[in-house]
Amino acid sequence: MARSHGVLRTIETIMIDLLRLPPFDGYAILDIVIVAFIIYQVLVLIRGTRAVQMALGLTLVVAFFYLSRYSKLATLSWMLTNILPYMVFGIIVIFQAEIRRALAHFGKTPFFSGFSSINRSEFYDEIVLASTTLASRKTGALIVVERDIGLKNYIESGIALDSLVSYDLLVTVFDPSVPLHDGAVIIQTGRVAAAACFLPLTVNPRLSKELGTRHRAAIGVTEESDSIAIVVSEETGSISFASNGKIERFLDADGLRTRLRDAFEKKVPSEIPEAVTSPAES
Numbered sequence: 001m002a003r004s005h006g007v008l009r010t011i012e013t014i015m016i017d018l019l020r021l022p023p024f025d026g027y028a029i030l031d032i033v034i035v036a037f038i039i040y041q042v043l044v045l046i047r048g049t050r051a052v053q054m055a056l057g058l059t060l061v062v063a064f065f066y067l068s069r070y071s072k073l074a075t076l077s078w079m080l081t082n083i084l085p086y087m088v089f090g091i092i093v094i095f096q097a098e099i100r101r102a103l104a105h106f107g108k109t110p111f112f113s114g115f116s117s118i119n120r121s122e123f124y125d126e127i128v129l130a131s132t133t134l135a136s137r138k139t140g141a142l143i144v145v146e147r148d149i150g151l152k153n154y155i156e157s158g159i160a161l162d163s164l165v166s167y168d169l170l171v172t173v174f175d176p177s178v179p180l181h182d183g184a185v186i187i188q189t190g191r192v193a194a195a196a197c198f199l200p201l202t203v204n205p206r207l208s209k210e211l212g213t214r215h216r217a218a219i220g221v222t223e224e225s226d227s228i229a230i231v232v233s234e235e236t237g238s239i240s241f242a243s244n245g246k247i248e249r250f251l252d253a254d255g256l257r258t259r260l261r262d263a264f265e266k267k268v269p270s271e272i273p274e275a276v277t278s279p280a281e282s
Helices: 002-019 026-046 051-070 074-094 096-105 120-136 167-173 213-224 253-266
Strands: 141-145 159-164 184-188 191-197 228-232 239-243 246-251
Touching: 051 074, 120 141, 120 167, 120 228, 120 239, 120 253, 141 213, 141 253, 159 167, 167 191, 213 228, 213 239, 213 246, 228 253, 239 253, 246 253
Parallel strands: 141 184
Antiparallel strands: 141 228, 159 191, 184 191, 228 239, 239 246
8 A cells, every 4th residue: 555655656746747847849849859869879879789788788777776766675776876876987988989989970970871772682692602603712701791780890890892792892802812801791781891800709619629710700790799601611612601609511502592591581590500520611
């Protein structure tokens, strides 16, 4: 009974606060538009990075804080009250890259941005043909394709290209005589966003020690995001496909095309077996 009275008092307090709000005039509209624009720009800047998940976690912590106060959970409220002030410094450290990018690019990003539509069949064909050609030449390659979780952090580590996905471009980029060959090509919204990109290496101890740097980078980036990665070994000329932190090796053209179709049309690729032991690949 006492708890229900407390809830009613809380609702009454909120209603009184709402009634005390200033009149809704032109300045209020301008205020709302400016705040909405700032929030939109922040979301655009952190989209495609792990900062999104961190922001959601922070939102949950704040929600628990207010919930503990209204629900009279004294211990939880005391703990969060003492932790939240220090989280300001944590936010600065965790989001330093996003804050720096926001200060550098604020006001330069257009309010609306479009999304490219791609012919998926041609998209698959270009990647498969380039991969099989590189495999026949035993030319090492690492191609990463973004899906829902963006790869902006890794794209910025490479050389920006912003070009259409094509067989000629992919084969040329990975030519050993081209300076861009050492690193990953990242494809974003149907375009080659960048080349010579640095990727995180997996630290999974269960993987075969014979897997080379390219394979470990492919697994690493798919552990950090929902992207998929295609690796061509320069040692054996085999083609591998990585997704969700797992890698399948020794694919042919049809197998690779099937994996790509599963990844982008079903959104959930078929189960990929663990990597098997074979001669060392890089």
